[in-house]
Amino acid sequence: MNIIISNNSSVPIYEQIKNAIKDAIISNELKEEEMLPSVRNLANDLKISFLTVKKAYDELEQEEFIKTVQGKGSFVTPKNLEIIKEEKLKEIQDYIEKIYNISKISNISEDEIKELFNMIFKEEI
């Protein structure tokens, strides 16, 4: 698994790790029941403290993306893909609502937004 973190980002390192692992799970790069890197290994690779990795793993466990067992390691939770998809649809909905609010305040038409939308979605086929 390829995790890239940035020190300069305003996003905390543990959040960056969380997001990278979530994405890997959702895209099936990390499969169900698969073991994640150990907190110490990942910490060494990323040149950060293992406590930072642990924080990321702890939160991923709370959100039920992974399951950690002392002495064994952390593993991807077998999860209903539909549930994850619902969560992602919710995220997209939030973004669309933000776009909606900007458009209302700035007097930007729905057509202009659709144009942008089509541009971004078509440009890579």
Next chain:
Amino acid sequence: MNIIISNNSSVPIYEQIKNAIKDAIISNELKEEEMLPSVRNLANDLKISFLTVKKAYDELEQEEFIKTVQGKGSFVTPKNLEIIKEEKLKEIQDYIEKIYNISKISNISEDEIKELFNMIFKEEI
């Protein structure tokens, strides 16, 4: 002008003020050359330190939304509305790109997104 701030928000107070004033300028609630509340007045109204308001005003000045003159006050910069609109379109574009990335990773179809989009944009007419 009506500014509502929240202490609990993870968004810093000075950012909340910035956003509220930007929105007021963009929606023309605050018109060109109009004077903003003084740092002390706004600070009193919001029950916060005037330094927090000043920080918001300083950044708004850097972004050229307002112009501050010592001894006089802060005023809305006369600004090409097209430039502001371009900035807002850029913001929308960024959100659409985020949506695009989520959809790629999560295998969510363009049609599903369009459906959400139409739902949100149509529901308030």
Next chain:
DNA sequence: TTACTGTTATATTTATAGTATAACACTTTA
């Protein structure tokens, strides 16, 4: 037993947000 896993506790560093206070400087108006 050894070498992996994760866990916990304590302390420290760093950066950011926000506050408090006081003194100072410019502008307007009576």
Next chain:
DNA sequence: TAAAGTGTTATACTATAAATATAACAGTAA
């Protein structure tokens, strides 16, 4: 010119979150 309103600056302080360092502890598997 004085007063009252603007903004400015400097210093110090508090609170919080993020991240680290270190060390000791505990479970698992070969």
